[in-house]
Amino acid sequence: MLKHCSAKDAARAAVTCHRLLAARAGVKQEHAVFSGSMAYLSDEDCAADEAAAACDDALSRMPATLDFALAFIATPTSEEDVVTPVLACLRRRLPPGTKVVGCTGRGIMGVLPDGSAAEIDPSLDSRAGLSLLLGRVPGLQVHTFAARRTEGAWDSEAACRKWLGLGQGVQPLSLTLFTRSGCSYLIEQCLDGMHTAFPGMVITGGIASGRRNVFSTTASALPPAPHLSMPAGRDAPAGPSPEPPTAGIRKGLRPRRAPRSLGTAASAAATGQINEAADKHFVGLVLCTPTCPTGPSPSAAAAAVGTSCGSPREAAHPVRLGAFTARGLCGLDPVFHDINLARGLGNFVDGHGQEMEMVAVVSASSQGVPSTGQLAELVDAYGDGDLALWVADRASPGTYTERLTAAKPIVVLKTMSYQEGVLGAVHPSQTGAFDELLKAAEQPSQTLCGQVLVVASDGYLREFQAYVPGLAAPASRSAGSSTSHAGIGSRACNALVVVSCTAKGAEMYEGEEGVEAKHLLQLGKVPLAGVYCDGEIGPAPLQGQQSGVCWAAGGGRSSGGGLPSQAADGGTKSRLQGFTTIVSVMGS
Numbered sequence: 001m002l003k004h005c006s007a008k009d010a011a012r013a014a015v016t017c018h019r020l021l022a023a024r025a026g027v028k029q030e031h032a033v034f035s036g037s038m039a040y041l042s043d044e045d046c047a048a049d050e051a052a053a054a055c056d057d058a059l060s061r062m063p064a065t066l067d068f069a070l071a072f073i074a075t076p077t078s079e080e081d082v083v084t085p086v087l088a089c090l091r092r093r094l095p096p097g098t099k100v101v102g103c104t105g106r107g108i109m110g111v112l113p114d115g116s117a118a119e120i121d122p123s124l125d126s127r128a129g130l131s132l133l134l135g136r137v138p139g140l141q142v143h144t145f146a147a148r149r150t151e152g153a154w155d156s157e158a159a160c161r162k163w164l165g166l167g168q169g170v171q172p173l174s175l176t177l178f179t180r181s182g183c184s185y186l187i188e189q190c191l192d193g194m195h196t197a198f199p200g201m202v203i204t205g206g207i208a209s210g211r212r213n214v215f216s217t218t219a220s221a222l223p224p225a226p227h228l229s230m231p232a233g234r235d236a237p238a239g240p241s242p243e244p245p246t247a248g249i250r251k252g253l254r255p256r257r258a259p260r261s262l263g264t265a266a267s268a269a270a271t272g273q274i275n276e277a278a279d280k281h282f283v284g285l286v287l288c289t290p291t292c293p294t295g296p297s298p299s300a301a302a303a304a305v306g307t308s309c310g311s312p313r314e315a316a317h318p319v320r321l322g323a324f325t326a327r328g329l330c331g332l333d334p335v336f337h338d339i340n341l342a343r344g345l346g347n348f349v350d351g352h353g354q355e356m357e358m359v360a361v362v363s364a365s366s367q368g369v370p371s372t373g374q375l376a377e378l379v380d381a382y383g384d385g386d387l388a389l390w391v392a393d394r395a396s397p398g399t400y401t402e403r404l405t406a407a408k409p410i411v412v413l414k415t416m417s418y419q420e421g422v423l424g425a426v427h428p429s430q431t432g433a434f435d436e437l438l439k440a441a442e443q444p445s446q447t448l449c450g451q452v453l454v455v456a457s458d459g460y461l462r463e464f465q466a467y468v469p470g471l472a473a474p475a476s477r478s479a480g481s482s483t484s485h486a487g488i489g490s491r492a493c494n495a496l497v498v499v500s501c502t503a504k505g506a507e508m509y510e511g512e513e514g515v516e517a518k519h520l521l522q523l524g525k526v527p528l529a530g531v532y533c534d535g536e537i538g539p540a541p542l543q544g545q546q547s548g549v550c551w552a553a554g555g556g557r558s559s560g561g562g563l564p565s566q567a568a569d570g571g572t573k574s575r576l577q578g579f580t581t582i583v584s585v586m587g588s
Contacts, residue, residue: 032137033492036528037055037058038529040129044080047082068134071100072104075128101285108130108529109530109532123505124507137588148282173202174202174552175194175285184207206531287321321586325536328455330453330455346358375422378452379417388400388410388412391448468496499532500533
């Protein structure tokens with residue numbers, strides 16, 4: 001092609017080819033980008049304008065195209081409807097093709113445009129609000145769905161794929177799942193089926209606590225949004241309609257590109273109708289990696305990311321998809337030692353039908369003094385809670401907090417007091433660790449130690465301090481990327497999604513509002529969006545531990561700091577939790 005070109009033209013062609021190759025490499029190595037914003041909504045009439053301001057603030061730090069938007073809407077105690085105008089605003093504002101999913105809650109958390117953390121407290125606050133998280137995740141496929149519980153929906157991998165709306169060409173890595181209120185009895189069935197079908201998938205979410213439940217782009221359609229020539233919430237000027245954008249082409253003029261935030265009916269149709277899934281039980285956001293068209297089933301190859309055909313392809317850049325469950329447990333003084341246990345008492349069946357081995361505390365001491373009665377009094381006083389057990393040197397038994405933060409083995413028994421002492425139940429997932437613990441305690445220099453555990457505000461903050469920095473840290477960094485908060489003028493390659501219990505809030509932190517949002521933003525330094533739910537879906541504790549980061553198969557890195565960490569296909573499954581905070585990460 002360049003045979004008859006001049007040297008100048010050949011040089012231009014070479015420069016062009018070089019730039020095209022550099023651009024292709026840049027696209028291949030593009031990292032995930034996230035941005036978030038939160039707004040208070042004063043009333044039904046102003047909700048659209050206030051939501052539009054938050055949406056435009058988040059869009060200002062994103063590329064031209066988005067993959068998804070997570071939206072959490074706090075609904076006030078009054079009868080004012082803020083959900084309908086907010087969903088209409090998102091439909092108009094977001095770029096074509098953006099997939100939207102979310103739920104309502106009695107409280108939300110997020111980051112204001114000035115970069116400060118904010119919360120609408122579920123127990124003290126009656127304000128409405130919107131917490132929005134926008135994301136672009138190159139290399140992953142994004143799906144949203146809205147579904148009902150149908151017979152056999154989770155009985156097999158094929159059934160789960162059909163329920164999620166996934167084909168055979170993708171392998172799901174993470175599922176952010178929200179259910180409408182009153183559907184808690186379905187969640188465990190759903191989680192069991194999903195983990196069986198996709199053992200490497202991390203599942204997080206919760207039960208909507210607001211008055212208007214869940215919504216998704218895949219719910220039944222509403223009438224299309226009208227064409228807008230002015231920003232949402234403003235009246236169009238009187239007079240003839242403006243010329244369409246293509247009118248200038250006939251006059252030999254270059255058409256001016258409309259601002260991204262000014263939506264049209266066409267863009268709304270491309271984005272999908274964002275509607276309340278009133279007739280659906282579940283909505284969700286699924287992040288998937290493509291798989292080769294031939295080879296073994298994806299579930300059989302969930303752990304073999306990026307190897308042969310049939311397994312998920314390795315993304316062009318590292319992907320981080322993980323979560324942990326903060327239970328907020330702290331140990332009560334004193335620390336007991338020389339604990340003797342009796343086994344062979346049969347099994348105990350809990351409320352979920354789970355059989356657990358029963359053991360009895362025969363004796364225990366504290367500071368060299370027999371204290372079995374004191375242990376029973378503590379268990380009885382704090383509502384038959386948990387008893388943490390570990391083996392340590394007699395000279396330095398340590399504490400529960402020290403053991404947990406150092407990632408040393410711990411077994412936790414569900415306890416109950418009775419007339420002659422304390423009974424404990426060993427969960428089947430901890431049977432192996434429990435046997436090893438008792439064997440280690442037989443050494444002459446070792447002793448079996450324990451502390452009664454209670455939920456406390458310090459426990460949540462300690463777990464945030466231990467796990468959030470490693471969870472939010474980028475796996476790798478591209479040129480120009482930043483881990484600082486996207487609300488202060490930079491792009492973030494990671495983001496946090498938080499689901500907390502409605503029974504917490506300011507009441508947990510001695511009346512102080514916004515504690516969890518402030519700590520999570522300070523520790524993670526990335527965009528975050530959160531909602532208070534009536535039940536939280538998150539990873540169950542690791543074997544022998546109370547917490548730990550659970551990574552999607554092929555979608556995570558070590559949490560760092562020696563903290564416990566394992567892949568979802570290593571046995572960790574998500575469960576419906578209570579009085580917890582679930583923190584999950586998306587990014588690269």
